[in-house]
Amino acid sequence: MRHACLALLLTFWAALASAFEIEESRSYPAPGSPELRILSTADADVFEPIIKAFQALHPISITYDVASSAQVMQALYDEEAGYDLAISSAMDLQTKLANDGLAQRYSSDATTALPPWAKWRDQIFAFTQEPAVLVLNADAFKDLPLPKNRAGLIALLRDHPQVFDGRIGTYDVRVSGLGYLFATQDSRNTESFWRLTEVMGRLNTRLYCCSGEMIDAVARGELALAYNVLGSYAQARLADTPGIVIVEMDDFVSVMLRTALIPQTAQAPQAAGLMIDFLASMRNRPDLVAATGLPPVVNGAGADESVIRPIRLGPGLLVFLDRLRRDTFLRSWVSSIEQN
Amino acid sequence: MTAARAPSSIRRRLVVQLALVAALLSVVFFLALRVVAERATEATQDNILAASATSIADAVYTDAGVVRVEIPYSALSMLGTVSEDRVFYHVILDGETLTGYEDLPVPETRGAGRDPRFATTLYRGDTVRAVVVRRTLNADRIHRVEVVVAQTRLGLAAISSRITTTATAIGVVFFLAATALSTFAAQNALAPLSRLAEAVRRRGPRDLRPVTAETPTELTPLVGGLNGFIARLRAALTRSEDLIVEAAHRVRTPLATVRTQAEMVHLQMEKPENRAALRQMIRAVDESSRSAGQLLDHAMVTLRSDQLETEEIDPADLLRDAVDRLSPTADLKDIAIALDLPDATLRVRGDAILLQNAVRNILDNAIKYSPADTQITVRLVPGATCRLEVCDQGRGFVVEDVARMPERFSRGSNVEDVVGSGLGLTIVRDVAEAHGGALDITPNTGGPGACVTLVLPCS
Numbered sequence: 201m202r203h204a205c206l207a208l209l210l211t212f213w214a215a216l217a218s219a220f221e222i223e224e225s226r227s228y229p230a231p232g233s234p235e236l237r238i239l240s241t242a243d244a245d246v247f248e249p250i251i252k253a254f255q256a257l258h259p260i261s262i263t264y265d266v267a268s269s270a271q272v273m274q275a276l277y278d279e280e281a282g283y284d285l286a287i288s289s290a291m292d293l294q295t296k297l298a299n300d301g302l303a304q305r306y307s308s309d310a311t312t313a314l315p316p317w318a319k320w321r322d323q324i325f326a327f328t329q330e331p332a333v334l335v336l337n338a339d340a341f342k343d344l345p346l347p348k349n350r351a352g353l354i355a356l357l358r359d360h361p362q363v364f365d366g367r368i369g370t371y372d373v374r375v376s377g378l379g380y381l382f383a384t385q386d387s388r389n390t391e392s393f394w395r396l397t398e399v400m401g402r403l404n405t406r407l408y409c410c411s412g413e414m415i416d417a418v419a420r421g422e423l424a425l426a427y428n429v430l431g432s433y434a435q436a437r438l439a440d441t442p443g444i445v446i447v448e449m450d451d452f453v454s455v456m457l458r459t460a461l462i463p464q465t466a467q468a469p470q471a472a473g474l475m476i477d478f479l480a481s482m483r484n485r486p487d488l489v490a491a492t493g494l495p496p497v498v499n500g501a502g503a504d505e506s507v508i509r510p511i512r513l514g515p516g517l518l519v520f521l522d523r524l525r526r527d528t529f530l531r532s533w534v535s536s537i538e539q540n
Numbered sequence: 541m542t543a544a545r546a547p548s549s550i551r552r553r554l555v556v557q558l559a560l561v562a563a564l565l566s567v568v569f570f571l572a573l574r575v576v577a578e579r580a581t582e583a584t585q586d587n588i589l590a591a592s593a594t595s596i597a598d599a600v601y602t603d604a605g606v607v608r609v610e611i612p613y614s615a616l617s618m619l620g621t622v623s624e625d626r627v628f629y630h631v632i633l634d635g636e637t638l639t640g641y642e643d644l645p646v647p648e649t650r651g652a653g654r655d656p657r658f659a660t661t662l663y664r665g666d667t668v669r670a671v672v673v674r675r676t677l678n679a680d681r682i683h684r685v686e687v688v689v690a691q692t693r694l695g696l697a698a699i700s701s702r703i704t705t706t707a708t709a710i711g712v713v714f715f716l717a718a719t720a721l722s723t724f725a726a727q728n729a730l731a732p733l734s735r736l737a738e739a740v741r742r743r744g745p746r747d748l749r750p751v752t753a754e755t756p757t758e759l760t761p762l763v764g765g766l767n768g769f770i771a772r773l774r775a776a777l778t779r780s781e782d783l784i785v786e787a788a789h790r791v792r793t794p795l796a797t798v799r800t801q802a803e804m805v806h807l808q809m810e811k812p813e814n815r816a817a818l819r820q821m822i823r824a825v826d827e828s829s830r831s832a833g834q835l836l837d838h839a840m841v842t843l844r845s846d847q848l849e850t851e852e853i854d855p856a857d858l859l860r861d862a863v864d865r866l867s868p869t870a871d872l873k874d875i876a877i878a879l880d881l882p883d884a885t886l887r888v889r890g891d892a893i894l895l896q897n898a899v900r901n902i903l904d905n906a907i908k909y910s911p912a913d914t915q916i917t918v919r920l921v922p923g924a925t926c927r928l929e930v931c932d933q934g935r936g937f938v939v940e941d942v943a944r945m946p947e948r949f950s951r952g953s954n955v956e957d958v959v960g961s962g963l964g965l966t967i968v969r970d971v972a973e974a975h976g977g978a979l980d981i982t983p984n985t986g987g988p989g990a991c992v993t994l995v996l997p998c999s
Contacts, residue, residue, distance in 0.1 A: 299626045301664050321624040321694075388613050515627035516617025524639045525611050 220275040224266040228252075232259040236471040239276070240287035241269050242458070242494075247287075249491035254478050260471050269293055269377040276302060276463050284466040285475055287458065289330075290377045292517040294459045298323040299518060304462040304469055310477035318457060318497045320513035326457035327479035328494040329510055331431040332382045334447040335415055340367070340424035341445065349451035350392045353427075357399045364403050369414045369426040372407035373533055378456065382428040384520040384529060385454045385511055397536040400427070405537055412437075419444050430456070436493030455510040458494065550733075551726045558722030562715050570711040577703040585622075585669055585696055590656040592619055593673040593689040596631065600687075602679040607633050615689075623695020628663065632686040646688050647672050666692045732756050736763065748774040781839045788832040788839075795832070799825045834963040837897055838948075841967050845974035848891045852999065855888050855895075855926050856881045859918050862899040866907060873912045877903075880919040886926050889999045890975045898971035899928060901964045902992045906932040909958065910989070925977070926996045933989040942981050968994060 226244050228251055240247060244266050251262055265283075267275065269290035275281040276297055288294050297303050303323040311325055318326040334347065340363060347353040357364050371379020386393040406423070408414045411433045414426035419441045434446050460479055462472045482488060482496035489496055511517070519525060595615045601608060609631050619627045630637065630644035647659030647670045656671045663670075670690035677683040732755055739753050750767040799822060806818040863877050870877055888895070906916050914933040921927040937945065941952045946969035949962040969979040972994055980993035 299628075301626065301666070321626075512617070512620070514617060514620030514624070516613055516620055518627065519611050519613045519616050522611050522639055524608055528608065528610050 220267060220271045220279060220281065222265045222267050222271070226264045228255060228262040228264065230255050230259040230261045232261065234468040234471060235261040235263060236285065236468055236475060237263045237265070237283045238285045238287060238475070239265050239267060239272055239281070239283040240285075241267065241272060241289050242287060246492050246494070249488055250479070250482075253485065253488055254475060257478070258471070258474050260474070273297070276465075280463075280465050282465055282467060283463055284468045284472040285460055286463055287460045287479075289456055289458050290381065291324075291457055291459060291511055291513060292381055292521050293377065294324050294461055295320065295513055295515070295517040296521055297463070298461060299515060302464050304464055304466060306462055306469070306473050306476060308473060308477050310480040313499075314480055314497060315499050317510050317512065324459045324461050324513055325476050325480055326459045326497050326510075326513070327476075327482055328432065328458040329497050330456045330458065330495060331448060331508070332428045332454045332456065333431040333434055334449065335418050335426045335429045335434050336445040336447060337418050337421055337424050338443045338445050339421060346445070346447055347449075348447075349449050350390060350396055351451070353449075354392060354396050354399050357396075357403060361403060364424055366404045366406070367422070367424040368400050368403055368405040369408055369417055369423040370400065370405055370428055371414075372409060374530055375407075375409050378411075378430065379428065380520070380526075381456065381511065382454055383533065385509075386428070387529070389452050389454070389509065394532070394536060396427075397533060401537040401539040407537070415441065415444065428454075432493055432495055435495075450507060453508050455508055457497070457510055457513070459513070551730050554726035554729070555719075555723050558726065559715075559719045562718030562722065565718070566711040566715040569714060570707045573707040573710065574700075574703055577707070578700055581696055581699045581703070582669075585691065585693075586656075586658050586671065588618060588622065589658070589669060589671040589689050589691060590673065592616065593629075593656060593671045593687045596629065596689065597673045597675045597685060597687045600631070600675060600677060600685050602677065605680055607638065607677060607679065607683055607685070609638060611639075619689075619691055623698070625692040625694045626664075626666065626668075628668065628688075628690045630686075630688040632688070634684055638685075640688075644670070644688055644690060646686055660693075661690075663690060668692050669696075732759060740766070748777070777842075781842060784835050785839050788835045792829055792832045795825050795829045799829070831963075834901070834967065837901070838963050838967050838970075841894055841897065841970050841974075844891055844894055845970060848894070848974060850889050850891055853888050853890055853892050853895060855886050855928055855996065856920055858892075858895050858899045859920055859928060861896060862903045863918055865900065866903050869904075870907050870916070873907065873910070875907060875910050875912065876915045878915060878917045880917060882920055882922050884922060886920065886922055887999045888926055888975075888996045890996065891971075894971045894974065895994075895996075898968045898994055901967050902928075902930045902994065905964045905992065906930050906934065909934040909955065911935075914989075922998070924998070926998045927980075928994040928996070929991055930993075931984045931986070931989060931991040933984065933987055936983055936988060936990040937981060945981060946979055965992070968992070972996070 224244050226248075244264055247264060251264060254260075255262065269288050270293075272286055272288050273290070273293045273296075276283065276286055277300070286294070286297070298321055303321075305322045306325075307322045311319060311322065314325060318329075334353070336346065344356065344360065344363070345352075347356050357368070371382065373380040373383045383393070406417075408417075408426075411430040414423065414429050415434055415437050417423040418426050419437075421443070431446065431448070434444070438444065438446065460476050462469050462476070466472055480497070482494070483498055520529065592615045595612050596609065599610050599612050599615070601610070611629070611631075616627055616629070619625065628641045628644050630640040630642065630646075632638060632646065644663060645661060647657055647661065649657035649659055649672070656673050658669065658671050660667060660669050662668070668690040670688055673687045675685040675687070677685055736751070736753060736755055736759060739751065748770050750770055751763050753763075755763050802818055802822050802825065806815060806822065809815045809818060859879060859881065863879055867877060903916070903918065910916060910932045911934065916933075917929075917931045919927075919929040919931070921929060935954055938953050941950075941954075944950050945952065946965045948966045950966075951962040965979065965981075972979045975996055977994065977996040980991075980995055982991045982993070983989075984991050
């Protein structure tokens with residue numbers, strides 16, 4: 201029986217694996233050659249200003265394909281698709297690619313200038329640092345104190361179930377790689393994570409695939425709060441979305457690093473290196489930071505290390521990719537979050 | 541200094557040999573440091589690997605009869621803290637992969653038990669250090685669990701290259717310091733030899749005292765031999781000087797008797813040819829007696845030069861005294877002696893007897909070689925050095941003779957008709973040199989003849 205299931209799964213997997221899914225593909229022709237092919241998890245709209253600015257400096261044709269982080273992994277790990285640069289918010293998957301020898305080394309003045317926590321093995325380079333935040337609906341919190349940390353949040357949820365029942369949102373970590381990354385880092389950083397998940401489960405928490413939808417739901421008032429939302433997205437929406445409040449916890453803030461790497465199969469590694477240099481020095485282009493809403497890596501951002509914790513690149517990230525570990529974590533999480 | 545320039549130098553040999561030893565020690569030191577340090581870093585990596593594998597093995601559990609493992613975050617993250625090496629793991633249950641990298645091989649090492657086993661192998665194109673930790677798990681039946689953790693050796697290579705750099709730097713510094721010290725040590729060890737060589741080199745030509753400088757025991761036989769040699773030489777010289785003194789004495793006394801007798805006979809002779817023969821005889825006796833006197837003088841000068849009895853002397857007194865003594869002889873030949881002395885009193889440090897002897901010999905020579913009815917000028921010229929000049933109007937010197945004139949028994953080529961010993965100027969030269977001065981022979985600028993000058997340092 202079990203083998204039959206496995207066979208079925210494998211067949212299904214093989215069918216899927218025959219081609220990874222690209223959500224969107226854009227082409228930016230330029231006179232220069234060779235063509236730089238980028239596979240990325242960032243929306244094409246978000247990334248377009250960067251590509252335009254890059255092409256102003258280096259007239260190189262660029263193809264920009266958008267895929268989910270799992271698809272990026274599949275394309276590079278299983279299919280060895282021909283891309284020159286992989287940009288992903290899934291730090292764990294990027295780390296696995298580098299650890300398993302599927303990334304090329306690259307070093308330049310720009311990458312040397314990066315802080316040590318923003319690169320690994322000269323193969324993975326971070327160019328943004330995006331915190332996980334709490335997004336609140338201002339109306340819902342009219343009469344309530346703003347939670348400052350996770351213990352405070354737990355107390356608040358317990359004390360006011362009538363306000364929060366069915367009005368809490370968070371990532372469905374089974375679906376979202378980023379949600380899984382944030383949740384696992386939470387579980388590692390604090391004991392209160394599982395209590396919080398329990399409490400959220402009792403209050404019929406709604407699960408989402410993406411930060412954008414959670415922010416929308418909070419803005420509409422469907423949700424009173426959303427936990428572990430990507431801060432950069434919330435910040436970008438703050439101006440045109442009235443009624444939302446962003447809270448950074450003061451016990452700790454997990455910071456996701458958006459990273460780039462050059463796959464082993466790259467055919468234009470020089471062009472990819474130029475793009476990495478460009479991304480690594482984004483802090484010198486406030487116009488691009490404003491246009492994309494992507495907070496650049498800044499030296500000294502890890503100064504307040506007790507609270508702001510950039511997720512550490514390195515073999516530690518492989519732990520939560522372990523099949524058994526993932527199974528165990530998801531089982532615990534599901535049993536906590538789905539109680540009804 | 542002399543030793544370093546010599547074709548075969550003890551110091552160079554010492555330095556080269558010590559430098560070779562230092563180089564050898566540096567290399568040994570370098571290798572030892574590298575081996576020890578690399579063992580230590582390898583042991584460190586092994587320890588971390590073992591800790592990682594052990595913590596994974598400890599996280600294996602059974603859940604409703606199913607064996608599972610929950611890999612601790614720290615198990616892999618600890619491997620990432622030291623270096624940025626790639627990390628692989630493989631958990632095997634009863635020979636089947638439970639989780640991890642399925643193709644990661646189990647290190648093939650002998651032995652069993654719970655101790656971690658290590659091996660260095662090739663995996664995914666990189667050299668990895670792998671560890672296996674074995675556990676048995678007692679669920680419904682006994683399960684065998686193997687945990688393999690492997691790490692590439694990039695960090696190790698980086699540490700190793702740092703160690704190599706440091707070890708090289710230390711080795712080079714050690715070598716340079718040792719070489720510098722050995723140069724210094726060689727110099728120091730050879731210093732007594734140089735001192736001895738210098739002491740012997742600095743000796744005057746007639747200094748035959750034994751070497752008394754303090755010498756290390758290694759040089760004692762050499763110095764002993766040298767002193768024995770000097771003693772023999774000194775004895776031989778003394779013997780010959782004694783012989784000369786003795787001979788001169790023995791000759792002079794009978795000659796005086798012969799001269800007195802001859803003069804008495806001369807007074808009694810009536811025939812002019814007989815008187816002429818006797819006068820010649822008397823002259824010959826005089827010359828012989830003078831030669832014997834000069835031999836005595838020379839022997840005395842040689843002896844006294846070794847140990848000068850110096851005192852402050854007015855050179856004017858010397859000249860005055862010599863002129864007084866030899867005026868009668870000069871008068872016999874109708875030679876006038878003009879004494880030209882400066883007003884100021886000069887001072888010379890020296891042995892009075894030797895200096896008198898020298899001045900007398902110069903003046904005696906001048907009188908002897910001056911024709912009758914001429915003038916001799918005796919002059920004292922002050923200056924940086926005191927010049928005691930005696931100028932005659934005689935036949936002068938042949939230029940080619942001047943250089944060899946002061947040699948013993950050497951005489952001018954134009955004086956064969958005059959009887960002489962060839963010792964006069966030798967005595968003067970020896971005295972001058974014993975006093976740190978010189979003998980100057982120049983032609984007389986004011987006419988015929990020559991000037992003989994005793995140059996002495998003024999005090």
